[in-house]
Amino acid sequence: NAGVTQTPKFQVLKTGQSMTLQCAQDMNHEYMSWYRQDPGMGLRLIHYSVGAGITDQGEVPNGYNVSRSTTEDFPLRLLSAAPSQTSVYFCASSYSLLGVDSPLHFGNGTRLTVT
Amino acid sequence: QQQVKQSPQSLIVQKGGISIINCAYENTAFDYFPWYQQFPGKGPALLIAIRPDVSEKKEGRFTISFNKSAKQFSLHIMDSQPGDSATYFCAASVSGTYKYIFGTGTRLKVLA
Numbered sequence: 001n002a003g004v005t006q007t008p009k010f011q012v013l014k015t016g017q018s019m020t021l022q023c024a025q026d027m028n029h030e031y032m033s034w035y036r037q038d039p040g041m042g043l044r045l046i047h048y049s050v051g052a053g054i055t056d057q058g059e060v061p062n063g064y065n066v067s068r069s070t071t072e073d074f075p076l077r078l079l080s081a082a083p084s085q086t087s088v089y090f091c092a093s094s095y096s097l098l099g100v101d102s103p104l105h106f107g108n109g110t111r112l113t114v115t
Numbered sequence: 116q117q118q119v120k121q122s123p124q125s126l127i128v129q130k131g132g133i134s135i136i137n138c139a140y141e142n143t144a145f146d147y148f149p150w151y152q153q154f155p156g157k158g159p160a161l162l163i164a165i166r167p168d169v170s171e172k173k174e175g176r177f178t179i180s181f182n183k184s185a186k187q188f189s190l191h192i193m194d195s196q197p198g199d200s201a202t203y204f205c206a207a208s209v210s211g212t213y214k215y216i217f218g219t220g221t222r223l224k225v226l227a
Contacts, residue, residue, distance in 0.1 A: 004158070031213055033213070035217075040124070040219055040220075041219060042121070042204060042217040042218055042219040042220050043159070043204065043206075043215075043217040044217070045214055045215070048213050048214070050213060056213075058214065059214075090158050090159070092158070103149065103161035103164070104151075104159075104161065104215065106158030106159050106160065107158050108156065108157050108158050109156075109157075109158055
């Protein structure tokens with residue numbers, strides 16, 4: 001059981017370039033989300049999805065797009081990378097409504113540097 | 116207010132000592148308070164969680180203490196071990212929503 005798989009692990013982009021961070025889960029979780037982790041700022045929610053075809057914005061959605069065509073996959077797209085998007089990105093999933101019986105399962109992250 | 120304030124930012128404890136990390140919140144609608152543990156190069160993983168209908172929850176060496184009136188909760192790690200060295204995040208959410216608010220994290224180092 002792989003859990004939540006993120007690719008790539010590391011990425012360096014130049015300002016203005018685009019890329020997609022991949023996230024896949026094999027736990028049949030309905031809920032998937034993207035967080036960014038920055039020093040001193042904790043984890044901030046970018047976008048989330050409660051099922052295939054359904055997405056919504058989190059705290060810091062600007063500069064990022066998402067789509068959810070399947071239950072398993074939830075890619076995060078950076079259309080025009082900026083240095084402010086240098087961060088570690090985590091994908092997380094959960095079985096259903098968040099709570100004691102449905103914790104977040106995180107991937108191991110993608111470290112992105114934008115120069 | 117959606118913030119969850121976490122302190123201290125970093126903590127150094129001797130092996131066998133007690134590690135204490137504190138969090139405070141403003142939004143009284145929060146009703147689920149998990150703690151996540153993160154090792155270097157890994158994603159956070161759920162450590163322990165509590166709901167405000169209890170004042171304390173213990174799992175092994177890890178205890179959450181919850182003070183509803185003060186809107187504060189804390190993580191206590193008893194008999195701290197070098198293997199506990201990690202970053203710890205508190206969080207809060209409202210049941211039925213899909214949004215956690217995370218604290219800023221505490222980097223714990225337990226000296227052997």
